[in-house]
Structures are given as structure tokens and as C-alpha cells.
Amino acid sequence: MTLAPLDASKVKITTTQHASKPKPNSELVFGKSFTDHMLTVEWTAEKGWGTPEIKPYQNLSLDPSAVVFHYAFELFEGMKAYRTVDNKITMFRPDMNMKRMNKSAQRICLPTFDPEELITLIGKLIQQDKYLVPEGKGYSLYIRPTLIGTTAGLGVSTPDRALLYVICCPVGPYYKTGFKAVRLEATDYATRAWPGGCGDKKLGANYAPCVLPQLQAASRGYQQNLWLFGPNNNITEVGTMNAFFVFKDSKTGKKELVTAPLDGTILEGVTRDSILNLAKERLEPSEWTISERYFTIGEVTERSKNGELLEAFGSGTAAIVSPIKEIGWKGEQINIPLLPGEQTGPLAKEVAQWINGIQYGETEHGNWSRVVTDLN
Structure with a gap:
């Protein structure tokens, strides 16, 4: 039997009944407040990837014996989406994060996936909460894709169940008042x-x-x-x-x-x-x-x-x-x-300007910026 691949076209979207208001930029703290929706996809060794779901942000329900808690079957990525000067939302080099995520998954016997499918799903997730992507230089939407083994049982072996999920967090500049060496x-x-x-x-x-x-x-x-x-x-x-x-x-x-x-x-x-x-x-x-x-x-x-x-x-x-x-x-x-x-120092300052310019759409650099949605 062929295992089902990750398929973004099958996504099921349930929107929140309680949309939150964007926080003022001055109140954004890294990793403390999250957008209204999350993405989850279950995987089993028997069937492969299940139906991707975009749904209201909520708690996970896991068995206390799940292997993630006992043997660290867990990996994650850190990436960002930006509101550009021409009012689009873009992700910065998401293909690089997906490539690394699959390498991490292979190393700890968790399932891999088609990178383009997950990029598409993350794009759909961001579209649901596009009004929460903060505006302004230094402000962005931090994206945290995570993959965990969820097999219930205390034996140390290859997980036969896993959960891929993505949560997002509006963030401000790392240095609120300029660089701090x-x-x-x-x-x-x-x-x-x-x-x-x-x-x-x-x-x-x-x-x-x-x-x-x-x-x-x-x-x-x-x-x-x-x-x-x-x-x-x-x-x-x-x-x-x-x-x-x-x-x-x-x-x-x-x-x-x-x-x-x-x-x-x-x-x-x-x-x-x-x-x-x-x-x-x-x-x-x-x-x-x-x-x-x-x-x-x-x-x-x-x-x-x-x-x-x-x-x-x-x-x-x-x-x-x-x-x-x-x-x-x-x-x-x-x-x-x-x-x-x-x-x-002078080079760090210049490098930050180079990368900021690409991330916020002031300059183009190959395929480094992937448009998620056009707010115009």
C-alpha cells in the first residue's frame, strides 16, 4: 500500500469565532502571543500523511506515554514572514527551512514531506491571520513549524505516529532601541x-x-x-x-x-x-x-x-x-x-541592511522572497 503524501490541496479550514485584534507594535514580545489559527497534520506509519487542518489555536491532546515526552522525538524550525513596502506578505527563503526540517526528521526517524506542500500550507495559514502580521521595519510574523513523535508507549523504537504542527507569533525587533553589542x-x-x-x-x-x-x-x-x-x-x-x-x-x-x-x-x-x-x-x-x-x-x-x-x-x-x-x-x-x-561594527550593520532590504521588499534577490498574499 502506498503511503499518502503531504497534500496541501486537501486542507480543511475551520475559522475562529473569536478573531483577535492586532496588538500595538510596542506590546509585541517574542514568543508570548500567537495568531488565531494553527496548522496540524497527523501521520501514521500505516497510512502516511492525514488531512491537513487549519483551525483555531488550541491545546494539543497527547498520551502521557507519548515518545516525544520521554525520548525527545522532536524537531522544529524558525522562519519569518514580512509585510513588504508594497503591502504584500512574503516568507524569506522558506525552501531552506524545509530542507533542514527534513534532514532533522530523517536523523530522528520521523516522517519527511514534500517541502513545497508544507510551504503552501504555511502560506494558507498566514492568509487566515494576515491582519495580525505587524507592519513596520523590524516587525514580522515568526513561524514555528514543529514535528513530534506521538506514539504511545515506553519502548524506545521508531515512532509509528507523528504530529506536524505550525504556530505563528507576531514579533518586534530583536533590539528595540537599535543594536546592543x-x-x-x-x-x-x-x-x-x-x-x-x-x-x-x-x-x-x-x-x-x-x-x-x-x-x-x-x-x-x-x-x-x-x-x-x-x-x-x-x-x-x-x-x-x-x-x-x-x-x-x-x-x-x-x-x-x-x-x-x-x-x-x-x-x-x-x-x-x-x-x-x-x-x-x-x-x-x-x-x-x-x-x-x-x-x-x-x-x-x-x-x-x-x-x-x-x-x-x-x-x-x-x-x-x-x-x-x-x-x-x-x-x-x-x-x-x-x-x-x-x-x-561596520559589516554587521551593512549585512543587516542588505537582508532587511530583501525581507521588506525594498530590493529583490532571486527567489529568496516568496509571496504569500497580496494585501492590495
Whole structure:
């Protein structure tokens, strides 16, 4: 028997009887208030994907023995939709999120799906709540697709039941009053990911163990961890973001934008990929080298002492870029230059403008923006 594929054309839509009013932009807090509708699709090993349902936002009903609670059969994505300057609602590079979501699903034996079908379903979900997509630069609709194993039973085995669901949250700018550069603690006392593990997958199980080291860093005055790995203390990620550093060769004067390579321990960030692509297109090749390579906290320390460390920032869906001003390592502080009177370096500022311009429809870039609905 052929298993049913995910099919957006079969969606059943039940609209809410109690439509909510959009909150003022000033009251939008990340992850605290949600739109009126959600998408759910059940899957079984016997039949495949069931009927997609868009329905009023509501609680889930799961057996207490469901494998998601006991063995972490759970993965998610984070993506955004934007109200553009010409009054359309677009999603930013949703195909990249779908590709990564399927990779995560394969890694923990949950069902995969046709990416275009889920993109279509998310578009239909957003259309139901289009009036709740906030307007203005920095404001967006955060989209959280989630896939969980729902098989009831305490045996550890491949789930034969799963639930795919999507919820959405209107959000404001990550930095409400402009950039705020952060202090990091270079962390070798805890490890975020390791070769052969699943640090490149967006699994909930990767996040909970990172909260304690962050609290420990916070107790010493740092906002986040700079995750190190291996005997050489390679720099991998910052908090839950990819990490970028800018160096300058004092002999040639050439600058280098560096980020860690995708070796299975690094999350394949959509923003990371966007920054690398745009940097290769827009930075002058005679002045810049764009590198995906291993680099260590030792190199950063040395280059800081030699005046060759120009800038550092994290990248991710929530903030686009998060400028870094200081790194604590072995009792010393590595200071990272910022623009005079600002809380960012020049490249982080420029990168944020590039990506914002595409997300809000001011400039086009290939197929990176997918129109969901035209409000005109």
C-alpha cells in the first residue's frame, strides 16, 4: 500500500469565532502571543500523511506515554514572514527551512514531506491571520513549524505516529532601541555539539542542555556562550547563533570574513548562508576574502593583540545579526572594535541592511522572497 503524501490541496479550514485584534507594535514580545489559527497534520506509519487542518489555536491532546515526552522525538524550525513596502506578505527563503526540517526528521526517524506542500500550507495559514502580521521595519510574523513523535508507549523504537504542527507569533525587533553589542564567555567547560552527533539538526534536545552554561556565563556578567570545541578550542557557534569574525592581514591590508565550516557540528543557518552569499556578491574581492574554515580562540586572541581583529557578530533568524563587543577567556578580556558611538561594527550593520532590504521588499534577490498574499 502506498503511503499518502503531504497534500496541501486537501486542507480543511475551520475559522475562529473569536478573531483577535492586532496588538500595538510596542506590546509585541517574542514568543508570548500567537495568531488565531494553527496548522496540524497527523501521520501514521500505516497510512502516511492525514488531512491537513487549519483551525483555531488550541491545546494539543497527547498520551502521557507519548515518545516525544520521554525520548525527545522532536524537531522544529524558525522562519519569518514580512509585510513588504508594497503591502504584500512574503516568507524569506522558506525552501531552506524545509530542507533542514527534513534532514532533522530523517536523523530522528520521523516522517519527511514534500517541502513545497508544507510551504503552501504555511502560506494558507498566514492568509487566515494576515491582519495580525505587524507592519513596520523590524516587525514580522515568526513561524514555528514543529514535528513530534506521538506514539504511545515506553519502548524506545521508531515512532509509528507523528504530529506536524505550525504556530505563528507576531514579533518586534530583536533590539528595540537599535543594536546592543553583547559580551561572550568563551566556553570550553561545556560542549554544544560533537562530530557524529546532531549539532547540525534543529532538535529540541540540542537546546535544553545549553541553558545551564548560559546561566553560568550570565552569573559572571556575560550574555551568551561562545562555544569552543576540541583540543585546539575551535570557535563553533555563539549561543544559538552562527558566529562570524572579521580579520585584517596587516601585511596585505586584505580583510577576511570567517565562519566555521559545515562539518556536522554547526547548524546550517539560513541567515548564515544568506550572509555568505551576499558577501561574495557585494564585497569587493580585491579587498575581501570570504572563508568557511576552522579558527580558534587562540587565533582570535593573537590577532586582537596584533590589531588584526576588526569585528565579530552572531547571525540567526531572530536578530539577523548580533554584534559582539567583548569575549572573556582565561581571565582576560578580548575587546572587539565597534563603530564610534554605536553598538555595532561596520559589516554587521551593512549585512543587516542588505537582508532587511530583501525581507521588506525594498530590493529583490532571486527567489529568496516568496509571496504569500497580496494585501492590495
